[in-house]
Amino acid sequence: MKFSTPKKVLAGAAGVALIASGATVAFAENGPQAEGLSHDIDGNTIDSHRLTIDKDFTHVADVQGEFAFNQEGVTPNDELFNVFGTALTSMCSKPSVEMLDNGEGIANYYINVGGNIKKNFTVNVSEMKDSEETALMGCSCATGKPFGQAAVVGVPLESIVGMADLEEGVNTVTAYGADGFGQALPLQYALDKKAMLVYEVNGEGLKSTDGSAVQMWLPETVARYFTRDIVNIELTRQAEEPAVQQVDPQFRNKIDILNTSEGCVFKAGYDITFEGVADDCGSPITAIEFSFDDGATWTSCATDGATADKWVNWQFTTSFAEPGSYNLSVRAKTADGVVSPLEASLEFEVIE
Template identity: 45%
Template structure:
């Protein structure tokens, strides 16, 4: 009989992003193995074994599959906008006073041929783009995957005309917050000014956000009011995630009941590295002494890897499943994800 944990997608706020269901303990991950292999861990992994004497299953086997079109529920994302603490993406939140489309304008200026302002109502009449895109915090485990609607930044910039030597673009909010980025980077990534997430307008005075593929959330300026083009002596670098936030992985199951020997237990979660391909997802049921690796080299880098792992309980006991990811450049999740479950005779 197949049984699943109760799935609970969390909408918590930590730092500048959104937590999507990181359950159980988070522990340092041991070095990776080649695809399909299961073997002993290196000494680096020894200390991660829990003090609790969990029952162990070496070289755990199960059914594995993954997709890349699973989205974060829109309601969970918009719950964040109702808080005064922080919302998804860049800059801590503030009180949201309602601003109508007719009252919302974006100013395009700096080193341009023609300074101009454009209203949100006019932006919404432009050629719209719809895209599935991730928003991931570079300093925490927070991540979300959403369907966004908006316009290309390139279309907005072309209306102003780029001045000679311009190499930098900065998206700013009403308080002047914004991080400079290379203009070429923003154009090549097909950055968007987003006015809908999951088909719903952004709330309050947000109205417009910058979304950029394969880019950490601190560059996703919220409530954009100004786009500034400039010439920098040194082109700013776009920073990626902190090293301890590479190869993010999480189990999204919560334990709602115990299971019986012979039950097929369905786990699911995600793995992602913000633009670097995830080439494997690995599982351990013996505290990291052995890992079994499943190939995800057919995945793209634009979307997270949403994995499913089905395990048939073969013996009673208390077990801890650990999961980690491996990227194409050899990075192994510094923080693995774990969940504990009970199997009865």
């Protein structure tokens, strides 16, 4: 008989109450600095330290186990955007009314295209079947812990740009929502990131009560640029290309444990499966690391082949021979050498 958490990682990965200690925990500000965990990023120095833990846990060094990961899975639509807050305009801002099956709204996919182009035009993106694409794409805020992933259907922004007769020097694209709010992006950046105008999320057609229901999705880009209810796209020539906001350095390399505090009691000698998700929104995750001795030692598990456009679903299975109170700390590493400034932690009990 196995005592383990369910191995279902592929759904519901975001928007869940996660760790027994209450939240992802910042490394102790005044604790001893772990070697190699200080990073200078865009003028910011981020120091990662081992957690200061008051409770007397059973410490086990260099714990070995079975590790597996994939980059699959989607966040349910009723959770996907609610994890991002309560403001107004982008994915990173308000609960997703159009994602809920409330019977309201219409399926409107018309967008006006203008700016520094020789002739303005209107297009129904849902009718551009020759250009339609499907993608599995992550969505992450610049600050804070939540992140999600969805299977989206839509038309590449490149197809819309290809329909426009651009004037000389056009270098900026701005998608405006029905409320008039828009976030400017360098046009080449948006094209390089394969931005999509999305009208279906996780198999569900989008609806809107105000303007078009189309959404802008961009891989490896913070969710403030995921404009919703798009009614206008402006292709313009600017003296300087707009800057692109990046993930706040202290919130890079987000990681969560999906095991909840309920039921975290296991039999000695039996398998325990820990599972969770990690995402950096820009740099591929190259390893997930586990510690069961307050960060004195770490077991590093490579995530070879992981890409930056999707999250990493991870599982680590191990067992403990001795009864006691234990604490798991988990962090991630990226291809550019950054270790999670915030780690996740889980308390659990092992009994006879």
